Amino acid sequence: MSNLLTTSDAILASARSLITSGGYNGFSYADIADAVGIRKASIHHHFPTKVDLVRTLVKQYRCDAESAVSSLEQNIQNPLDLLRTYADHWAQCIEDASRPFCVCALLASELPVLPPEVAAEVKAFFCFASNWLTSVMERGSKEEGLYLSNEPRVEAEAFMASVHGAMLSARAYGTPKVFATILAPTLTRLSTSVTH
Amino acid sequence: MSNLLTTSDAILASARSLITSGGYNGFSYADIADAVGIRKASIHHHFPTKVDLVRTLVKQYRCDAESAVSSLEQNIQNPLDLLRTYADHWAQCIEDASRPFCVCALLASELPVLPPEVAAEVKAFFCFASNWLTSVMERGSKEEGLYLSNEPRVEAEAFMASVHGAMLSARAYGTPKVFATILAPTLTRLSTSVTH
DNA sequence: TTGTGTCTACCTTCTAGTAGGAAGGAAGTC
């Protein structure tokens, strides 16, 4: 019941935290029950099956990202600043350990064993992120601020891959700073071109 | 037993394939028993616990990588060619779907819920890969062939992150070719520097 | 009086792991 959020929200929040730790098969309804302070059966009332829960979670994650992106676009016009803000967002999440991993990046690694409904939502997130980054790259190269060496779509995919790979490295080394260290050169390269 | 490999090798091979599909919590001894054609209890004879099995697997994976790298170094001198071969290796694995993911990259995403012994082996692999790539970058910038915009260590980490992120994208989109598409610009950038 | 949220109690299936025995080979002893 509702202190700040509804039980259903608390379940989703707990599930997200558990998924970012260990993926789809790394948590159970019992774990959520412990974290939220209710019984397993109560979770089934809100989300009849685990698939329902995670599908809802990923869909909501994507919707949140979509609205965050559109409010970002209203506040920041410069494409390079948009990319910087995007990278900073993840850098902060990793430093704070609040949300140390992108839910969808983590679930993507488990894709072959994910229930199809969940897998579809994860794919949809990748498409959304790629499309947005591509649009930012396009604007940056047409207008000003970004120097692309390849087509916008390719630069977008490469940028997203760097972000996801850097998350993995930060987790593997246990040193959050490595995320920013990896991303900084990528951003520098997009903002200017050095001659040899 | 023993057509081409011992039972113990067959178990390890099966476990690796299962881990690359769904991670540490994504497979069970029953899955391996089905795949290898023996009973669960027989697996426990070779690897008393699941931790034993996966620790052995990851350690062997790292040792294989170390010997593969040192034989690579004997055949290929040019640093850029080394990086290209490294990227090609993974591109082929992903295309063939034989080993579509680096075991350690996948396990790294689950690190927080991994048994400590396994987590330590995964970290050791990251350190090995990073050290090797750093040495390649150093040689490439000192001798010839590579144009680095940053310190060798940073370039190495960024390169590794690109590889891991590209694996994730290839899996998410279900299109293996995206791996090569993402890596190609990175290799081009290291091989030459474009002016604007 | 109908719906919502929670509970206890239970079910089935899967989980890693154990106990103990059967089969077979290798090696030593007579």
Place this chain on the structure above:
DNA sequence: GACTTCCTTCCTACTAGAAGGTAGACACAA
């Protein structure tokens, strides 16, 4: 050669606990 002993490998049969999920009752509010 025959016998014993040991070791390895695999088996059947089992355990305890965790997994996802269900049934049905209680409380309370609209």
